[in-house]
Amino acid sequence: MDLTPLLDDRLVLVTGKGGTGKTTFAAALAALQAARGRRTLLCEVDSQRPALDPLVGREVTFAPVRVADRLEAANLVWPETLVAWLKRMVGMERIVRAILGNDMVQRFLDFVPGSQELVTLSAIAEHVERYDCVVVDLPASGHAFSLLDITRSALGLFRAGPVRERVLQLRTVLEDPRTRMFLVALPEEMVVNETLETLARLREHALLGGSPVVVLNRAIPPSLTDDERTLLERLSAAGLVGDAEEFLEAGRWERASEEAVAEAAFRLGQVLGVPPVLVPPAPAAGRERDVMRHVAVQLGRHMGVPRQELAWI
Amino acid sequence: MDLSAWLKDTRLVVCVGSGGVGKTTTAAAIGLWGALQGRRAMVLTIDPAKRLANSLGLEQMGGEPTQIDLAGLPEATGELWAMMLDSRGTFDALIAQVAPSPEARDRILANHVYRAMADAFAGSQDYMATEKLYDLASDGRWDLLVLDTPPVQNALDFLESPGRVVKFLDERVLSWFTAPYEKERVWGGAFLAGTSAFLFRLLGYVFGKEFLDDFAEFLQVFSGLYDGFRQRHQAVMELLDARSTSFVTVCAPTVSSVEVARFFQEELARRGHPRGGLVVNQIHRVEAADDDADGVLGEAARTLGADLQPATAARLVARLGRAHARLRAQSEADHALAARARAAAHGSGGFYQEVPRIEGEVHDLASLEVVGQHLFGDAEEA
Structure with a gap:
């Protein structure tokens, strides 16, 4: 799978099943975009437990903060995102304050189906206007999909008025061929299942203009020879105990990982038409920034961005 | 204190944690432990791996309670049941339960705003999970319920989800939004004077008048359901706060899942949930004294690999x-x-348990039992 088209994208939506490392990939991807001279915003979506802070080494707020040359980061937290949206919808600051001061309207906004999703998408779209590239660390894939899907369902609900207009604008942003979903998967059955499900739904609803990218994270490329496998099996069956068994277990561990990688790559490849990009595990579980650096270097290889250009990380 | 003692008087176990940390497996192992203790256990799970369903002897797990065949485990004197959360059906079923009449039910099920709202809530499985939980707890067939919650980033979402409908739909909201439509009401005009009238018109402008009309109709119909929702919400909150409810936070040795676990622990403490504990799954264990593979294995490898390619051994x-x-x-x-996670473990009496990574997938009851032995701390040390 060729990742170079990512360097022309305006909006990259990173998601994946929980625990796949999507935040790390979002950050690495943003670093690569910036390294290639693009003014880039790395964005997370109302996370109560900010995940970007340790990666960028500072507190990420609603107002974009500078991380490195050409790279900024923002956290679309509530209620700031809502305030920005209201300003856009009703124009006047005083009216916005009246709305926010009214308990009934507050509850209404909390309750209107999809309003939070619309407000968030709208904020993302505004950033797309201001940067060369926006990389968003979306919620886990199930929630991420409903976030995008709101642009479809909202049209049936809001049949006139500025909200409808805005929904139509958001659809245009999503349908741009330079808007793409970046899915992070792991070589595990459940994760691959969920990734395939997300791909199927994306295709069915044709929400995004660009074709999706899939990376298989923590994937050890297969390297055991047939003879080595045979010998590993014989040794495992020989009834060895203690330290010997522990060495064999370590070996079987890596063999099982290799097989899981082959299987995951095969299943994803069948749907994508090309094999997914494999990203090997970081050398020993390091600090978050070390893992991010490793991921950026690996992705950079597929995007033609050499390691030395990734100065800030 | 170990998990076994901890769960002795527990009737509801809520497993929380981020995705991919073995939460479903932990929930299933706790359920199996219950059955081994002679209890009637029900595991309510969300989208389990097919192999886990298979491990419980099921072709596929459905939205109905299914009893697991424990014939292979004669020492299990209790029962093990499982069901999967079917979030689509749950909300409609809930409406049917709280609707005062079949007419009210049909009107609400057909309303635009209700359909959108039901879809939105169905998407949030956490809400459905707590609703289903209430049904199962009231059923009386089980004396141990284990809830495998959806992987939410945010503990608040899960704990507060039952309140979302109730929070919005109190009488004041109902009258605020429906008053403008009750033309015969003499005081309606006065009620909506000033700021309220202005804001109402503003919402109509921003969201479109058609939407506000749909919304008001929805509220008018829904007002009859309000009491039912409120009672249910209270019952669910009482259930979650009960002394017989334990929260088990599950994490794996990854930075992000440990952070989520710490966050959960803090939230539970802040909310005053009295009972909780922490399970750290998937810990790699190494006991071999050194990395001298040749000394330990060299000879056996050369003997067994004599017929293979020369350098294979x-x-x-x-x-x-x-x-x-x-x-x-x-x-x-x-x-x-794991040490970092433990430092945040909830309260002073909370339990803490490490579970080693288990070779191969959990694919049958026997391997689930192995997980359980580690979880309940009576695995034999190798």
């Missing part, structure tokens, strides 16, 4: 040495993270 042994070294590094990192 040497290459494999070297490879096992490297694999073991990686395992050791991993193990050290795992333990460091």
Whole structure:
């Protein structure tokens, strides 16, 4: 799978099943975009437990903060995102304050189906206007999909008025061929299942203009020879105990990982038409920034961005 | 205190944590433990791996309670049941339960805003999970319920989800939004004077008048359901706060899942939930004294590999040495993270349990029992 088209994208939506490392990939991807001279915003979506802070080494707020040359980061937290949206919808600051001061309207906004999703998408779209590239660390894939899907369902609900207009604008942003979903998967059955499900739904609803990218994270490329496998099996069956068994277990561990990688790559490849990009595990579980650096270097290889250009990380 | 003692008087176990940390497996193992203790256990799970369904002897797990065949475990004197959360159907079923009449039910099910709202809530499985939980708890067929919650980033979402409908739909909201439509009401105009009238018109402008009309109709119909929702919400909150409810936070030795676990622990403490504990799954264990693969395995490899390609034994042994070294590094990192998670463990009396990574997938009841032995701390030390 060729990742170079990512360097022309305006909006990259990173998601994946929980625990796949999507935040790390979002950050690495943003670093690569910036390294290639693009003014880039790395964005997370109302996370109560900010995940970007340790990666960028500072507190990420609603107002974009500078991380490195050409790279900024923002956290679309509530209620700031809502305030920005209201300003856009009703124009006047005083009216916005009246709305926010009214308990009934507050509850209404909390309750209107999809309003939070619309407000968030709208904020993302505004950033797309201001940067060369926006990389968003979306919620886990199930929630991420409903976030995008709101642009479809909202049209049936809001049949006139500025909200409808805005929904139509958001659809245009999503349908741009330079808007793409970046899915992070792991070589595990459940994760691959969920990734395939997300791909199927994306295709069915044709929400995004660009074709999706899939990376298989923590994937050890297969390297055991047939003879080595045979010998590993014989040794495992020989009834060895203690330290010997522990060495064999370590070996079987890596063999099982290799097989899981082959299987995951095969299943994803069948749907994508090309094999997914494999990203090997970081050398020993390091600090978050070390893992991010490793991921950026690996992705950079597929995007033609050499390691030395990734100065800030 | 170990998990076994901890769960002795527990009737509801809520497993929380981020995705991919073995939460579903932990929930299933707790359910199986219950059955082994002679209890009638029900595991309510969300989208389990097919193999887990298979491990419970099920072709596929459905939205109805299914009893697991424990014939292979004669020592299990209780029962084990499982069901999967069907979030689509749950909300409609809930409406049917709280609707005062079949007419009210049909009107609400057909309303535009209701359909959108039901879809939105169905998407949030956490809400449905708590609703289903209430049904199961009231059923009386089970004396141990284990809830495998959806992987939410945010503990608040899960704990507060039952309140979302209730929070919005109190009488004041109902009258605020429906008053403008009750033309015969003399005081309606006065009620909506000033700021309220202005804001109402503003919402109509922003969201479109058609939407506000749909919305008001929705509220008018829904007002009859309000009491039902409120009672249910209270009952669910009482259930979650009860002394017989335990929260088990599950994490794996990864930075992000440990952070989520710490966050959960803090939230539970802040909310005053009295009973909780922490399980750290998937910890790599290394006991071998050194990385001298050749000394330990060289001879056996050369003997058993005599008929293979000449260098195979040497290459494999070297490879096992490297694999073991990686395992050791991993193990050290795992333990460091586990210690970090433990430091945040909830309260003073909360339990803490580490579960080693288990070779192969959990694919049958026997391997689930192995997980359980580690979880309940009575696995034999190797």
